[in-house]
Amino acid sequence: MTFPATRDAAFERLDGFLPHAGADYAQWRNHHDRDGAPTTSRLSPAIRRRLISEAEVCARVIAHHGRAAATRFIDEVCWRSYWVGWLQARPAIWRRWRDDVASLTAALDTDPDLGARHAAAIAGQTGIDCFDAWIAELRDTGWLHNHARMNFASIWIFTLRLPWQLGAELFWRELLDACPASNTLSWRWVAGLHTPGKTYLARAETIRAMSGGRFAVTAPLATDAIVPPDAGLPAPMAIAPADRIEGNARIGLLVMSSDFSLETLPLPRLTAVAAPETVSADLSPLRADYGETARADAVARAVLLAGVAPDRLDNDHMVEATRAWAARHRLDRIITADAPVGPIAARLDRLAPALAADGVQLLRLRRAWDDVAWRHADKGFFAFRAAIPRLLALPVGAIC
Ligand SMILES: Cc1cc2nc3c(=O)[nH]c(=O)nc-3n(C[C@H](O)[C@H](O)[C@H](O)COP(=O)(O)OP(=O)(O)OC[C@H]3O[C@@H](n4cnc5c(N)ncnc54)[C@H](O)[C@@H]3O)c2cc1C
The missing domain is CATH 1.10.579.10 (DNA Cyclobutane Dipyrimidine Photolyase, subunit A, domain 3)
Structure with a gap:
């Protein structure tokens, strides 16, 4: 089983799956396969890193099937946006x-x-x-x-x-x-x-x-679902407003692995580009390899877009490496795609004050898709569904 690890391969996978993203998907998505063939797109590793974005996936599926026939598939893509938004506030x-x-x-x-x-x-x-x-x-x-x-x-x-x-x-x-x-x-x-x-x-x-009879499942399974203990749900926090780029300056682009769709970011003229390594000792070798291939693809595309050779930043000393990189290129600002709650956002949170101490601003460009999704994910998914038409109406590359 292979998974697309470049932007081109993700579009190819999507185009190959398009005929199945309508009625077939609604009927077969819960089956593990259909006569050995995939019943779902298997695009999740690519979407997770935004080699291809949720907006791009939905736009192509709707262009192929129309909105009504694509409902089930679009809903599933939007489950992802709902989960991300829900965690963002908690x-x-x-x-x-x-x-x-x-x-x-x-x-x-x-x-x-x-x-x-x-x-x-x-x-x-x-x-x-x-x-x-x-x-x-x-x-x-x-x-x-x-x-x-x-x-x-x-x-x-x-x-x-x-x-x-x-x-x-x-x-x-x-x-x-x-x-x-x-x-x-x-x-x-x-x-x-x-x-x-x-x-x-x-x-x-x-x-x-x-599973099409692949498993006999003769061992007994639990018949009662006893809910495990939990500290309860925290009250939702307000979503912070998005950053905006204003004025001219020497700007560097930081390519982070939560968003490799550089083609749909409105990039200003760039002085420098850097992409931190994604490898971490905690991850399986398969996951680490996939992440590095996707990063290499983003780096190659960044060269074409920005016209400058990207610098590699040491993963283990990211804050110091980024400060040194900013100083070397005499940057006033560093822009990056905003990252939702998780290890990458935590890194950006650590980086911002360290750069500010050097007089360098870190600006996170937030996609309008995320901004709308995050603001509507405060209740259950069924309430969130009401916002899906607003998401789908956004231009693919819109930022706040
Ligand atoms: C216990 C558990 C853990 C999961 N962990 C992850 C995870 O770490 N990362 C992840 O991307 N998904 C996760 N999922 C959701 C879902 O299983 C995968 O997104 C889906 O299997 C990906 O396969 P696909 O690309 O063929 O999806 P498709 O059915 O082709 O759907 C298209 C896209 O929609 C999104 N999507 C589809 N179903 C879901 C769903 N139920 N929830 C959220 N997004 C969805 C994915 O981005 C997916 O690529 C988890 C589900 C469960 C039950």
Whole structure:
């Protein structure tokens, strides 16, 4: 199974999938495959890094099928924007998850029962055929079908009685599309921590049907969904206003891996371009390789767009490396695409005051798609759906 790791390959994948993005998608999307052929686009690793944007994907699908026939596919793309917006207003959920992972990982050594059940699960030795096969598939490909993810998470939480936070951590390390919002919040949704009173309980007959009989699922699955403990939902925070570029200056572009759609950013004349390395010791080699290929593609495109050779910034010393880069090119401002809650936004948060101390402004260009989505993701998805026509009416490259 391959996933497009360049912008051109993402458009090619989308164009190949277009005929299936209408009625076929609505009918088959929950099936893991259809006579061996994919039932979904498998674009998520590319969309996650915005090698291709949600706006571009929706525009092409609507041009092919019309709005009505594409509803189901557009809704799914917008689930992503909803999750990102929802987390944006509640960053404490992300921080809490990171803290929980640290303490639960330590508990694996001190609690032998938890440690043994966790070890069996991640080794694919639970005796639950679908679960053990999905672990292997996740490691081999860096991807699982959405229906497999829901059932994997449900079995992890309710049948194996493992903490959802450690399951989300496994996905975070392994998935090529690992996304702070979609991953954390989907796990919480399955666990019953997102929508009060709503859990997702895996059922053997549904797994058999949706996997086309690939799994027998004879091992017993939980019949009760006991909602795990949780610190509760923080009150939503106001979304900060977007930055704007004003006046002329020596400007550098920082290419971050949350948004590689440089072609649809309104770029001013650039003095310098830099793209930090994306490799991190915590990630699976497959995910790290995918990220580096996508970064190399963005760097190559940046050369064509800006007419300057990009500089590489040391990942481990990003703040110091960026300050030195700004000083070398005598930059007044650095622009970058705004990043939603997650490790990249945290880096930008650390970078901004350090640059400001040197008299360099860090400006985050926010896409209008994100601004509208983030402001409408304060309740449930069904309330958010009312904003989808506004998202679709935005020009593809619009920023705030
Ligand atoms: C426990 C769990 C963890 C998940 N973790 C992630 C994650 O880390 N990153 C991620 O991108 N998705 C995540 N998802 C959502 C979903 O499973 C994937 O987006 C989808 O499987 C990607 O396959 P596709 O590209 O073929 O999707 P398609 O069905 O072709 O949909 C097109 C695009 O819409 C978006 N999308 C589709 N379904 C969803 C959904 N349910 N939620 C959010 N966005 C969606 C994706 O960007 C996807 O590429 C998770 C779901 C679950 C249940």
